[in-house]
Amino acid sequence: MIKPLIAAAALALLLAGCGDDSGGGSDAEEPAATGEGVCATTDATGDLLAEICEKGVITVSTDAAYPPQSELDPKTNEYVGFDIDVATEIANRLGVDIAWETPSWDVITAGSWNGRWDMSVGSMTPTNDRQEVLDFTQPYYYTPAVVAVNADNDSVADLSADLDGTTIGVCAGCTYEQFLDKSLAIEGFTFDFVIDDAEIVGYDTDTTAMQDLAVGDGDRLDAAITSITVAQGFEKAGNPTKIVGDPIFYEPLAVAIDKSSELDPASLVEAVDAIVGEMHDDGTLTGFSEEWYDGIDLTVQQ
Incomplete structure (x- = not known):
């Protein structure tokens, strides 16, 4: 089991995740059993x-x-989704209901939430800079980051050479952007920054970048970097994109x-970290x- 990434702890994996700028919320859903879970026994x-x-209720x-x-x-x-199921199960094991907020990604990763929400379950990578303002549990899953191109593209084969100087879309403030500008740092992990001098185009979320990529080969983007889960789901939905090469990290x-x-x-933090460990x-x-990733278990570190 991975040790917790509480405060500046050592380990950390997500897509990566990216954010939405809708800023809204919703009422509590999936009520937990009253009088059960952590809240029934804690002395906090x-x-x-x-x-x-x-x-x-936890927001x-x-x-x-x-x-x-x-x-x-x-x-x-x-x-609905993998993160939604994970967050709901954490709330259930705490013994509380759950409510949602959807702030922009850069607001979440900046910290100083001012009590607007209590926890983020959004496929966030615990990078060293984020650990300065956020506490992290042990990872709940791990994803490969991949390069996607338009389905008509036949010029990108060698990721260490064919993407140099190209226009690449990523979610702004995500680890994919940090990979391209070579600032990505996670204690315990090393990265081979194989793409040089890319023109980085930042988006509110990975999906938006993929939508621009689907417009046409080189029309708006030459490539996009996202998690393999997003890239596969986007292509499976009938969009004209494809993954090229092996995962880049x-x-x-x-x-x-x-x-x-x-x-x-x-x-x-201690209670949620323990719950994540139990769920592993x-x-x-x-x-x-x-259930969400076509029978693939992404919860084990590669």
């Missing part, structure tokens, strides 16, 4: 965990347009909690991964 008082238990930030990790289903007006993805919370977050041990995370 006067801190963030105690407040959440007293309210009976979680996520992305409303990042399938299959998370998205708002227009038919049901409910959030692997990253851990973890639950994040604001260090600067007005109420002490330490007991909440009892196969819950594997089940979620296999």
Whole structure:
């Protein structure tokens, strides 16, 4: 089991994840059993965990347009996806209901949430700079970062040479942007920055970059970098894009909690980290991964 990434701890994997700038929220869903879970046994008082238990609800930030990790289903007006299932299960094991907020990614990763939400379950990579403002649990899963091109592209084969100087779309403020500008740093991980002098185009989320890539080969973008889960899902939905080459790096993805919370977050971080560990041990995370990622278990470090 990976050791917790609490404060400036050592390990960290996610896509990577990216954010949505809708800024909205929704009412609590998936009520947990009253009187059960961590809140039924904790002796926490006067801190963030105690407040959440007293309210009976935890507010979680996520992305409303990042399938299959998370998205708002227009038919049901409910959030669905891998991250949604993970966050809901954490709330259930805490013994509280869950409510959602969808702030922009750069706002989430900057910390100083001012109590607007309590926790982020949004496929966030615990980079060294993020660890300065956020506490992280142990990773709950790991994803490969891949390069996608338009389906008509036949010029990109060698990722170490064919992408130099090209225009590449990524979500702004994500690890993919840091990979391209060669600033990506995660304690315990090393990276081979094989792409030189790319013109980086930042988007609100990976999906938006992929949409521009689908317009045409080289029309707006030459390539995009995203998680393999997003790239495969986008192509599977019938969009004219394809993955080229092997993954360019692997990253851990973890639950994040604001260090600067007005109420002490330490007991909440400890409780959620323990829950993530339990979900690894009892196969819950594997089940979620296999459900959302075509039978693939991404919860084991590669």
